[in-house]
Amino acid sequence: MKLGAFMQRAIEEYYAGADPFGKQGDFITAPEISQMFGEMIGIWITDLWMQMGKPEINIIEFGPGRGTLMSDILRVISKSINVRTYLIENSQNLIETQKAALSAYDINWVNGLNDIENKNPSIIIGNEFLDALPIEQLMRTDKGWQMRMVEEGGYKWGDAEEELKTFLPPKTESNVVYEVSPERINLIKNCQTFLNRSNGAGLFIDYGYTKSHHGDTLQAVKNHEYVDVFKNAGQADITSHVDFDALARIIDLPKQINNQGLFLKNLGIEHRAGVLSQKKDVSADLNRLISAKEMGDLFKVLCFYKGENIKLAGF
């Protein structure tokens, strides 16, 4: 089986099961760390909406998890912005969780962008969504380009499919692992096509790198610890680092990228923390989100947009 097919299955099975988020679960994401994260995205959306002339907008989220990010965003924007909200989620279990978290709002669950009318300007977001999409691993050896195939509890290398090589960076070395993700590329291309008709922006936040390079970043996490990718299929969260350079190469729209730490600071997260700290201590949460040693540097924010005279906040 191709590595990507193995990942697809394992990830679907994993998210269909028990709630993996939070301190009791397997991992914790930025919106689950603090409400400040979603509030800053809400402010970012408000700024863009004002620049677009305060239209009715669509907000579309891929992989909303527990619905926490959208709940924090809507708390910030729903009083001023006329918004239609669309969520795209694979896991039926998580859809139920999202329904409960967002019961105060009018939300549409859809299967994909094709189910959404794009006459309104649209803002498409995804936090830690791209890292959950499947990848393939390639290596050039004396047998030519090989791709990683998964067998019972392990893997082997086989001849690489021609098409996969088109996703490689322009310059490559031999005998090292490269990661490519046709799924991520397709997703970003679809967003771009959608935005070309609707106007608006895509905002994707994830861990990864901004200059394509080699390296095996496939990882599985269970109970906040790394475990064997192949022995825990369906039971652990399988992800890989996002090659933002590969995404940038196929985006024709104006685009910008920043570290999560700088992005959040530019939007004023420290001021928000100051206000919140009058009621509770949020310094550890703030540090986790913005410090270079924590999520601040590793996590990147990619935005691409279609519209006249837009100057993005946060970059």
Ligand code: SAH
């Ligand atoms: N954005 C949330 C959750 C991140 S985890 C947060 O930041 O907390 C990844 C999410 O993407 C989960 O909700 C998972 O079920 C969903 N997901 C994974 N692959 C998907 C796919 N192909 N289509 C739609 N949702 C998917």
